[in-house]
Amino acid sequence: MSSLLITQPQGLEHATPSGHPERADRLRRLNKVFALPHFADIKRKEAACAGLEFALEVHPKAYIEQLKLLRPVEGMSQVDGDTYISQESLSAVMTGMGAGLDALDDVLAGHHENAFCAIRPPGHHAEREAPMGFCLVNTIAVVARIAQQKGLERIAIVDFDVHHGNGTQDIFYADKNVMYASSHQMPLFPGTGAISETGAGNVFNAPLSEGTGRDEMHLAYTDVILPAIDNFRPDLILVSAGFDADYRDPLAGLKWQPDDFAWITGKLMDIAGKRCNNRIISLLEGGYDLDGLGQGVAAHLSMLSHGVSGPSIDHIDFDQKEHFG
Secondary structure (H helix, E strand, O other): OOEEEEEOHHHHHOOOOOOOOOOOHHHHHHHHHHOOHHHOOOEEEEOOOOOHHHHHHOOOHHHHHHHHHHOOOOOEEEOOOOOEEEOOHHHHHHHHHHHHHHHHHHHHOOOOOEEEEOOOOOOOOOEOOEOEOOEOOOHHHHHHHHHHHOOOOOEEEEEOOOOOOHHHHHHHOOOOOEEEEEEEEOOOOOOOOOOOOOOOOOEEEEEEOOOOOHHHHHHHHHHHHHHHHHHHOOOEEEEEEOOOOEOOOOOOOOOEOHHHHHHHHHHHHHHHHHHOOOOEEEEEOOOOOHHHHHHHHHHHHHHHHHOOOOOOHHHOOOOOOOOOO
């Protein structure tokens, strides 16, 4: 496989309160994952900065101006019940968009078949005019809109974060040329994602019950999501890659194992190989247990880059940097 890894040093500067689950330690843990010998051969680059004007592709100007006003000179401000903005948050937002847009240019140019962007803050809960669920700007929606402007006719967004991506669904709810498919725990924040939410025939939700694991997840994908993607015949697959369906995550109650993320990734790669010249761009969303996040990303990235889930994923000793592979 030919993969690009985009990292984001500026993401470390987006500040949240002590004890907040969406914290800079998430990227620090992933940097340890990326340093494992198994990933030494992956081409990588640091995220560039995209101007805030790119956010206007999916958010009104008044909303972006509001974020600028809410950004404090120092410290942080609370913008909703669990979402914060600090002095460097918009820099993180801009480099998050820059990572996704760099990945888009790279994959469309054929330099790599796929790309993974390790970015924060996440984006899939951000609605057109409202921050929500740790998210300020809907990064994956920006990438999808720019992909449309570059001439791609059909874009599939697949969201395996344990929380439904209400913002992404909202933005594309009436756009028949952008498919949104999500597996998520229900009931759970944000309360959206019912099977009955179908948009313009382009939305496919597969809610999962608390406590369920591999068998139910496989059915959701083989019965609903994967056939829908294949029938859509996408020109590009975008992935909202959240790793909070892991059995250890403190904010949810699904029972996925690291290999389950590899399985989903492999299935998406099969469709990408059939329909869109292997083109997949994956953007980090949630995942709040550091071990679960690190091992899930290791499985996902290993499948993208090497076509295998990787050995001993459940036993990676990140502190010791145990040999992987």
